[in-house]
Amino acid sequence: MVTRKKVAETARSVFLAERPRLNAQILALTEDIACGSTLDEYKTVIFQNELLKEAERQGLTPWGYQLEIAESLGLDVSALREEDQRAEAEALGVDSLM
Secondary structure (H helix, E strand, C coil), rough: CCCCHHHHHHHHHHHHHCCCCHHHHHCCCHHHHHCCCCHHHHHHHHHHHHHHHHHHHHCCCCHHHHHHHHHCCEEEHHHHHHHHHHHHHHHHHCCCCC
């Protein structure tokens, strides 16, 4: 089974590989620009903001977009989608979402 971590790592790799300028920008960041965060935290924020923008352009949530990327590479994310649907249904107080 594909894990959430594997999906996130795969999506990050693909997303940055398709955007060499963004990847170079993130790699070039230094500690002095991190605004009180660690450098890794700041890099993560930059990445997440760009991922969010692209997901919104495509009418998806960031997680949905990451699942799409993983699926496009042949990863079977159906179990994660089912898990998400069950959690959403539970949060809404219904037995299942169709």
